[in-house]
Amino acid sequence: LKIDVETGNGVIADYYVVAGCFCLSGFHLEGSVLWNDAILPMPNDETVHHTPRRFKRGWMWKQFFLQEEYTGTDNQYIGKLHSDLDRGDGTVMYVLTGEGAGTIFVIDANSGDLHATRSLDREEKPYYSLRAQAVNKKNGIPLEPETEFIVKLHDINDNEPKFEKEVYTANVPERSHVGTSVIQVTAHDADDEMFGLSAKLVYSISQGHPYFSVESNTGIIRTALGPSDMDREQREHYQVVIEAKDMGGQRGGLTGSTTVNITLTDVNDNPPQFSQSIYQFSIPELAKAGEVVGRVRAVDADIGRNAEMVFTLTSGDGLDVFDVTTDRNTQEGILTVKKPLDYEKKKSYTLQIQVRNTHPDPRFVSVDSKDSATVRVNVEDVDEPPRFERSSYILEVKEDAAVGTAIGSVSAVDPDARRSPVKYTIDRHTDVDRIFNVHAGNGSIFLQKPLDRENLAWHNISVIAAEFNDPQQTSRVPVYIRVLDVNDNAPTLAYLYDTFVCENYKSGQVKKIQTITAVDRDEPKDGHRFFFSLAPESPRANFSVRDNGDNTASIFTRRTGFRRSQKSTYLVSVVISDRDIPMQSSTSTLTIRVCTCTRDGTMELCNAEALSGSAGLSTGALVAILLCVLILLLIVVLFAALKRQKKKEPLIISKEDVRDNVVSYNDEGGGEEDTQAFDIGALRHPEAMEESNKLRRDILPSEPLYPPPPLRRATAASARDNADVRDFINQRVQEHDGSPTAPPYDSLATYAYEGNGSVAESLSSLGSASSEGAQDYNYLSEWGPRFRKLADMYGGEESDWDC
Known part of the structure; x- marks a missing residue:
């Protein structure tokens, strides 16, 4: 059998198969020997076949096939x-190695027959890789290289x-259209998809028929009925069984199944409806505002948010008396009292109540979908306590009213139909002093004790009204009594x-020495108006009083030549009166002291006499002041006596008790050479400082103590700068030397001289104008080794020293 095979790289090969078989799944070679003749492609993809030539090989194969689940x-x-x-002479032996060799797979060493010892499962392992070799049976030498096959x-x-x-669990909204996707289920088969x-x-x-269907290729489950048939309120849960069959669904295939639980989710397709058309409630007439009358209930076939509803009162004769709200937990309408009820005025009310969804869905329910019901409320009669005509009373009475004067009255009636008589009393917890009383029959309030507005301007009491027939039925009302002012107090300073x-x-010289004013505990409606005058019994030769017309008065002297040695105090009596009716007046005494003053009138010295008269201190206060002064004097005397007994300590106790007073150095110090900058001997011998004609030790002598250092490079610019520094330091030293506040011992004064600017116009030595020439430090020798040390440390270059 000749087979033309085109390889991946464009090479076409002719295979000649001897003793083989051909099937759809590939080649099943049973001990076949395979030859091939390679034929190379010609240009333009034209293939030319040459005369086949046979090349002899040992063996060649790729794979063997074995059926799984052998029984x-x-x-x-x-x-x-x-x-x-292998010439068949028994000299060749076949050896097998690799996966499962010797256990799963065995080979006949003489014939080369390959067998499987047990049944295999492709799903566990689809193929095995083995290696075979032909060797000389006598010496074990391989006759050919080892070859791998599968x-x-x-x-x-x-x-x-x-x-x-x-x-599986899935949800789909109710009222969905036909073909709405619900869920996709997926199955897998462990068999070979390629075979x-x-x-x-x-x-x-x-x-699950006829409600749902499934796509045969994808496993997508869809709705199969219309919106009218998929109603959650009719049926909410569905159980669907899906099967998956292999072999393309043909007979003889294997089948697997799964269960899908599908739930229809709710949509707002139902309006709420009252459970009854008429509701009746009763409420006592004494019910307070906010008290619950009753609950109305409406039913909605939907659930959750779609079942939320709101209740409203639409009509009736009690819209201003009652109110309705919605209980969000139970979705009930709560009818409550809005205003007080009165059985004697109205015994019943009729209302129309309405309910609708809070979130209607216009696809299914109209926004205007509502339901109504009738509510009847009966008011129950209750034995009520007396009711006052007002919620509170405000009464007024003058503070000079006589005991027994009637101030006003309160009135209460029994609101019940029988009109029981009422008895009045005062709650004594609000009138502890029993200043007021009330007539038990008519409610008139009168005085029992005198009043004083200056002590208490308002009185707040409570009057209790109780039924004669039932004293337990009581009510109370607050009564606010204002005490009106009467001019019964005289003004004073x-x-x-x-x-x-x-x-x-x-x-x-006549001079004003004091301005006085007055106060009055009374409160006239038009405000206070005071008049001031000198009392008739007061001598008029020395002082006078002038009313300023603004509730103040001025005290003037009428003569000169007051002498403290002759008379140190004067008493001036001033009459102060008001303009109210009846007019009130009082006399107050001013104590005027004679004092020594400066030219501008400032007091320097006065007698320490207490002020006398009505405005002065009491005798007890004067005695207390004198005692305090005596105690203070005694303390001062004892302190002075103790201080004299203390031994005065010397200035310096020992050599170790020397305290250096250093103001500031602001440098790192001069090292070992800095021995003259601070003279500690001045502190060890302070008596040397008492000689005023000697030089101060904190100022160095004008003569140089040490020979000047060798001259360094200098320039004209640096000489000018040195002169500026020298002048500055000389000036500061002279000021410090001549200062009377300079300390009598060595100290360091810091002169923060910034200079007039650098010639180099820079704070960096990198930009200096010149670095040549020696620097002149002769002037530094006057100020000792400290400044020379600083010059040595920082004056290596002209530019550095300038900075």
Whole structure:
């Protein structure tokens, strides 16, 4: 048999098969020897066939095929391995190695027959890789190289389809249209998809007709009935069984199944409806606002959000008396009292109540879909307590009203039909002092004690009304009594004035020495108006009083030449009166002291006499002040005596008790050479500082202590800068030397001189104008080794020192 095969790289080969068989699934070679003649392609994809030439080989094969799930009793024959070198003389031996060699697969060493020892399952392992070799039986030398081949298992339909889940759960809205997708189920077959129809699956529905259907190729479940038939309120749950069959659904295929539980979800396709058309309730007439009258219930076939509803009162004779709300937990309408009820006025009410969905769905239910019912409310009669005509009373009475004067009255009646008489009393918890009383029969309130507005301007009491026939039926009302003012208090000075007059007034000088004002505990309607005058008994030679017309008065001196040595205090009596009826007046006394003053009138010295008169201190207060002064004097004397007994300590106790006072250095120090900048001897011998004609130790002598250092590079610019620094330091030293507040010991004064600017115009030495020439540091020698040390540390270059 000649077979032309086109390989992947364009090469066409002719295969000649001897003693072979051909089938749809490939080549099944049973001990065949295979030759081939390679024919190369010509240009333009034209193939020219040459005369075949035979090339002899040892053996060549690719794979053997073995059927899975073998049920025979003998070993299953796979094929025969044969080498061209085997002459049949028994000198060739076949050796098998690889996966399962010797256990699953065995070979006849002499003949090369290959067998399987047991049944194999393709789903566990689809193929096995083996190696075979022909060797010399006598010496074991290989006759040919080892060759690898594959034993592939032929699939049979031995696995039924299996779904991913045993039970599926799905939801679909009710009233869905035909063909609405619900869910997709998927099954898998372990058989070989590339071989036959063993894994070709077809889906079908075995339970769930006629509501649902399934697509045979995809496993998608869809609705099969129209919206009118898919009603959740009629049926909510469905159980659908889906089957998957292999072999493309043909007879003899294997089948797997799964269950799908489908639930219809709710849509708002039902309006709410009252469970009854008429509701009747009763409520006592004493029910307070907000008290529940009753509950009305409406039924909605929907659930959840689609069943939420709202109730409203649409008509009736009690729209202003009752109100309705919705209980969000139970979806009931709650009828409550809105205003007080009165059985004697109206015994019953009739209302129309309406209910509708909060979230209507216009696809199924009209937005205006509503239901109505009638509500009748009967008011029950209750034995009510007396009812006052007002919720509160405000009464007024003058503070000078006589005991027994009637202030006003309260009135209460029994609202019941029998009109029981009422008795009045005052709640004594609100009138502890028993200032007021009430007539038990007519409710008149009168005084029992005098009033004083200045002590209490308002009185708040409660009057209790009780039925004669049933004293337990009581009610109360607040009564606010305002006490009206009567001018019964005289005005007095507003403050305790401390007034003085200077004894060194010039001749003929008249001066105002004090401005006074007054206070009055009364409260006239038009406000206070005070009048001031000098009392008739008060001498008028020294002082006078002038009314300013604005409720104040000024005190003036009428002469000069007051002498503290002759008389240190004067008493001036001032009459203060108001303009109310009856007019009230009082006399107050001012104490005026004679004091020594400066030219501008500022007090310097006065007698420490207490102020006298009606505005002065009491005798007890004066005694207390004197005692305090005596105690303070005693404490001062004891403190002074104790202080004298203390021994004065020397300035310096020992050499170790030396305290250095350093203000600031602001540098790293001068090292070991810095021995003259701070003279500690000045502190060890402070007596040396007492000689005023000697030089101060905190100022170095003008003569240099050390020879100047060798000259360094200098320039004209640096000389000018050095002169500026020298002048600055000289000026600061002179100021410090001449300061009277300079410390009497060595200290460091810091002179923060910033200079007039660098010639290099930069703070960096990299940009200096010049670095040549020696720097002149002679002027530094005057100020000791500290500045020389600083110059050595920072003055290596001209630019550096300038900075």
